[in-house]
Amino acid sequence: xxxxxxxxxxxxxxxxxxxxxxxxxxxxxxxxxxxxxxxxxxxxxxxxxxxxxxxxxxxxxxxxxxxxxxxxxxxxxxxxxxxxxxxxxxxxxxxxxxxxxxxxxxxxxxxxxxxxxxxxxxxxxxxxxxxxxxxxxxxxxxxxxxxxxxxxxxxxxxxxxxxxxxxxxxxxxxxxxxxxxxxxxxxxxxxxxxxxxxxxxxxxxxxxxxxxxxxxxxxxxxxxxxxxxxxxxxxxxxxxxxxxxxxxxxxxxxxxxxxxxxxxxxxxxxxxxxxxxxxxxxxxxxxxxxxxxxxxxxxxxxxxxxxxxxxxxxxxxxxxxxxxxxxxxxxxxxxxxxxxxxxxxxxxxxxxxxxxxxxxxxxxxxxxxxxxxxxxxxxxxxxxxxxxxxxxxxxxxxxxxxxxxxxxxxxxxxxxxxxxxxxx
Ligand code: AMP
Ligand code: GLY
Numbered sequence: 001x002x003x004x005x006x007x008x009x010x011x012x013x014x015x016x017x018x019x020x021x022x023x024x025x026x027x028x029x030x031x032x033x034x035x036x037x038x039x040x041x042x043x044x045x046x047x048x049x050x051x052x053x054x055x056x057x058x059x060x061x062x063x064x065x066x067x068x069x070x071x072x073x074x075x076x077x078x079x080x081x082x083x084x085x086x087x088x089x090x091x092x093x094x095x096x097x098x099x100x101x102x103x104x105x106x107x108x109x110x111x112x113x114x115x116x117x118x119x120x121x122x123x124x125x126x127x128x129x130x131x132x133x134x135x136x137x138x139x140x141x142x143x144x145x146x147x148x149x150x151x152x153x154x155x156x157x158x159x160x161x162x163x164x165x166x167x168x169x170x171x172x173x174x175x176x177x178x179x180x181x182x183x184x185x186x187x188x189x190x191x192x193x194x195x196x197x198x199x200x201x202x203x204x205x206x207x208x209x210x211x212x213x214x215x216x217x218x219x220x221x222x223x224x225x226x227x228x229x230x231x232x233x234x235x236x237x238x239x240x241x242x243x244x245x246x247x248x249x250x251x252x253x254x255x256x257x258x259x260x261x262x263x264x265x266x267x268x269x270x271x272x273x274x275x276x277x278x279x280x281x282x283x284x285x286x287x288x289x290x291x292x293x294x295x296x297x298x299x300x301x302x303x304x305x306x307x308x309x310x311x312x313x314x315x316x317x318x319x320x321x322x323x324x325x326x327x328x329x330x331x332x333x334x335x336x337x338x339x340x341x342x343x344x345x346x347x348x349x350x351x352x353x354x355x356x357x358x359x360x361x362x363x364x365x366x367x368x369x370x371x372x373x374x375x376x377x378x379x380x381x382x383x384x385x386x387x388x389x390x391x392x393x394x395x396x397x398x399x400x401x402x403x404x405x406x407x408x409x410x411x412x413x414x415x416x417x418x419x420x421x422x423x424x
Contacts, residue, residue, distance in 0.1 A: 002062050003304060005030040005041060006048050006078070007069025010332075010361035010379040011289035014296040015069060015303070016040040017357070022304035029061065035370060036360025048073045051081035058087045065090060065308050068265075071286050075101035075147060079264075088311040092285050095261040099252070100285040103143045103152075103182045110280060113251040117280040120184035126170035129181050133162055136183055144169050145180035151223070155186070189274040190415070191281065192233045193291045194241070196249045196269070197306070199315040200262030203253050205245060206321055207298065208233040209291040210415065215339055217411045224339045225376060228412030230329040230387050231294035235273060235415070244271060244278050252283070264310060290330045293359050293379045297328035329390035329413050330381040331398060333406040335362065338375035346372040346405025356382040356397035377406060387416035 003025055005016055013036045020028050020040040030037045031046035031054070046053050048070070058066060066082055068074055068091035077094035091097075098105040104122040109115070118141065123129035133140060140162040144152035152174055156162035168174070169181050195206040209231035215221040236244070248269060256263045268284035268291075287295070296303075300322045309318035335342035342362070348370045350358050359381060362374015380397050384390030391413045398408060 001025060001064035001304060001308060002027045003029070003065045003067060004044070004054070004058060004061075004063045005037075005067045005069065006054070006073055008032050008034050008037070009069065009289055010359045010376060011287055011292040012069040013037050013040070013359040013361070014293040014379075015067060015287070017359070018296045018299060018303040019067065022302045024302050024308070025304040029063070031057075034360050035363050035365050036358070048078065049076065051078055054078065055081055055085045055087065058082065059085065063087060065304065065311055067091070067307055069286060071097065071100050071147065071284060074285050088308060090307040090311045091265040092263050093261065096256055096263040097285040099256075099263065099267070099283040101147055102145050103282065104145045104180055106283055107182060107184070109252065109255055113255040115248050115251050115280060116277060118184040118187050120182050122180060122182050124180050126166055129166050129170070129183065130163065132183055133159060136185065138162075139186045140165075141184045141186050142166065142169070143182040143184070144174040145182060146174075146176055148174045187272040187274050187279055187281070189272045190235055192236045192271050192273060193229070193288050194236060194244055194249075194269045194271055195287065195291070195295065196245070196267045197310050197315065197321070198253050198263055198265070198267055199310050199313040200253070200257055200264050201313065202315040203245070203250055204315065204321060205241060206266065207231055207295045207323055208236045208241065209288065209294050210235070211288060211291055212409060212412055215409075217409050222339055224334070226288065226290050226332065227334070227409045228329070228331045229288070229290045229294050230327055230390060230413045230416060231291065231298055232323070232327065233416070234419075236271075240273065240278055244269065248278065248280050264313070290332055290379050293330045293381050294328035297357060297381050297383060298323040298326065300324060324383065326383045326385060327387045327390040328381060328383050329387060329394045330359075330379045331394045331408050331412045332376050333378040333380060333398065333401065333403055333408045334376050335372040335374070336405050336407055342372070342375040343405045344371075344373055346403060348372060348378070348406070349402040350378075351400040351402065353380070353397040353400055356380060356393060358397070358401070372403070372405060378403070386420055387413045388420050391417055
């Protein structure tokens with residue numbers, strides 16, 4: 001089949017690598033892509049916001065499947081535009097993508113389907129939200145309703161900080177995303193990312209991972225899109241995974257189907273493993289970045305075939321996903337300044353990283369030289385028998401990469417590595 005992949009980050013490079021290696025993929029295009037993706041796919045200069053141009057390209061090039069990497073085109077209805085043109089697409093419609101596009105939508109769904117999550121209230125006026133703070137205890141969890149590029153959640157330690165956050169959100173600091181605000185209870189526990197594929201009817205588990213959101217070692221400093229991840233996350237035991245499928249994922253898929261907005265694609269649940277069981281923090285309508293990179297390194301099947309089966313509501317006929325029984329770990333090399341203003345243009349020489357894989361995110365070519373062009377730049381990904389071994393393999397690969405304006409955390413995987421030390 002011929003496939004068009006939408007996106008340009010490390011997640012999409014990992015998807016491109018796996019799709020290009022799928023026996024059922026004849027030709028892979030990527031729009032707009034990056035130099036790394038260009039090694040696995042033919043890059044096409046299409047703007048993901050230009051739905052008409054994408055549909056036109058699909059018709060002209062006999063595209064059998066479009067795979068949408070990031071959330072914004074999904075929330076904007078790219079899948080809907082492709083459905084109208086009868087082009088199969090891996091990714092949900094705009095209505096179903098509200099699971100990521102509107103925190104209030106998801107919270108209301110959780111209430112209606114009895115899905116475990118933090119207790120919440122939704123407010124559309126600042127005055128009501130300020131009055132509502134009285135119903136919550138600090139730390140206050142305050143969320144802009146809409147898409148905010150991962151920056152729409154503020155954990156306010158004090159009442160004054162909460163007032164400042166509400167001021168910012170209702171004052172337009174988050175654009176339209178902050179016109180409606182959710183305040184919810186603070187949950188404690190370990191966080192884990194869980195993935196499931198669904199065609200709206202059937203659902204299959206697609207692995208777990210643990211991300212590292214803070215920029216600094218020991219989980220310190222500001223939040224980022226994710227500085228590294230490993231998969232699987234054994235803290236999500238088979239029993240907990242079964243509970244997540246039964247109490248969170250399946251009821252979500254069912255209630256969306258019942259509401260006539262069936263969800264198709266990958267469902268990414270951010271979970272908190274609390275003392276009273278797993279609870280949903282948030283849903284994403286796409287793979288995690290950098291979680292996708294570690295899932296792809298472990299996934300063993302024909303990804304193109306599995307995604308096509310998902311897109312065509314044939315998931316029940318597809319072979320069950322099989323993953324390598326090893327740990328994959330990825331370390332993000334970011335440009336200095338990230339998550340503030342990253343330094344652009346720093347030169348990168350990847351060198352011989354052995355069996356590791358280097359997925360490219362914010363890169364570009366400058367006169368044939370690979371240079372940094374974004375915050376998160378490279379995802380250095382390696383396998384190992386366990387997290388400790390995968391960690392040393394990934395950092396050994398980083399040692400051979402020459403990227404003077406880059407930096408990384410030195411402790412990716414630390415929770416699992418500590419558990420492995422304790423169990424020796
Ligand atoms: P989200 O964008 O909803 O995943 O939130 C970003 C981060 O904020 C999460 O990864 C958690 O670390 C934290 N967070 C969000 N909601 C809560 C909550 N109710 N309790 C504790 N931490 C939360
Ligand atoms: N790594 C978290 C995310 O993709 O949202």
